[in-house]
Amino acid sequence: MSIDHRLRFLLDELRLVRTARGVTQDDLARMINWSPSTVAMVETGARKPPPGFWALVDKALQTGGTFERLATELGTPQWKIEWGSAEAGAAVLRSYQPLVVPGLLQTEAYARAVLGDAGLLRREDVARHLAERMRRQEILTRDNPPQLFAVLDEGVLRRPVGGPTVMREQLHALVKAAEEPHIWVHVVPLSVGAYPGLNGPFVVALDPGGRATGYLDNQIQGDVVDDAEEVATIQLVWEAVRGQALPQQQSTDLILKVAETWT
Template sequence: MTKMIDIDPEESPRARFAYVLRHHRLAAKLTQKQLARRIGFSTSAVAMVETSKFRPSERFAELCDEVFGLEGVIARLYAEVWPPPPPVPAHFRDWAIEEQRATALRLWSPLLVPGLLQTEAFARRVFEREPGLTAEEIEARVTGRMQRRAILSRTDPPMIMCLIDEGVLHRPVGGAEVMREQLEYLLHMARHPRVTIQVVPYAAEALSGLIGAYAIAEMRGNAYTVRVEFQPRGRTITDRTTITEIINRYDAVRADAYPQHLSCKLIEEVVKQKWT
């Protein structure tokens, strides 16, 4: 007999899918082996989905609905948990999906304005400076980045808590006009009721936390995945120990950050003194 593993549906979207799948399987009085035979998948695949260790296919979800006699319940949940990502590079798709379904995102950006808060001109210049990209690839990536911002226009946008190093305000990405527009956009977004922007001053000494950009995705107060940026592609991480370490580093950096009202004042001063 397969050992029953408790799943907390509030832990993550994937855990919620696992919990609902198991609930309907048990309600149908089917074992994992019986369900696997009916949908044409292995018993181990069903077991791994039910323990939140494996991402199923959309067809898996549709077949489960057929077996359980449901009207698309599992398929709709699948679409919520794994929505189609915006047009982004393959290595970034997993994180782009997490951005769409997270209820909160904590961002730390020591070198550039984070992608979710970039203007089109700023993003285009960033991609123009990436070696090897064609004009078509640049435009595709700009489009994908702008589509990612759509989460802030939803009726239920995630909370965005963004830490930006003071040096980001002074780095001349694209020149004065691009930087002025970008910083003014940050000020605009800081007025959004779900967005907090804080600047980490040059004097900050939380040295271990200052190294490298990362983003933390939360679901109902629970941090469940992290995107860590490094050359050349970055990585999406779900290991609980690593996530805890990164949260601790984020908190150390935030402890040295200016509060939002002082951060906005600093951004305004930089715009007037350097980019006007």
């Protein structure tokens, strides 16, 4: 049968994530209680994924609903499929944000304000994007979560997204998240002035084998970067940004101090 290139990519990502987790086709078949031949035929493209297949795969591989979501939205641009797979399969995530709290650490109220008040989404689409963002956060609570290193500009803490109550709850949520052993939250203080991170937000995902994929965001679409030289450049920017950020405890103290101003 002829396979759409987006479905082919999704099937390839299934194989990559499965392999990275040390799960064979037979193992996956047992985990989802399906026959090994069915799993093999789906993964090779010999048959279409049966109903319920992606939900079972997400549960078995603990991908936070990523495959089911992407399979449902195969009309989604290729970059979104690519980054969704990279994020779900990451062992380490390095995130920098000069404008808003990273999506993986946003409260529901803060995320709703970001999505709704930006004016780029129709009202009926906000709920769908909000649910998608909340599902993505499940990778941080799975049994084997990625290590998340998040660096924020201090301006993020002071931008009134959603109003004082939303901001206060969001900042306290950042502090609570940073208490988890696999999450680090650092802040670049305003006193630093100009530094490389002001050129724009980015995320670097490292898979269990150490392969890096970069993600750059803009007003139109995301840009997934896997060229070795370009990824190396993003990594250099990350090191520069991380070097300007406060240590974890000092960052936490600053976040709590700013949270007190949101009354």
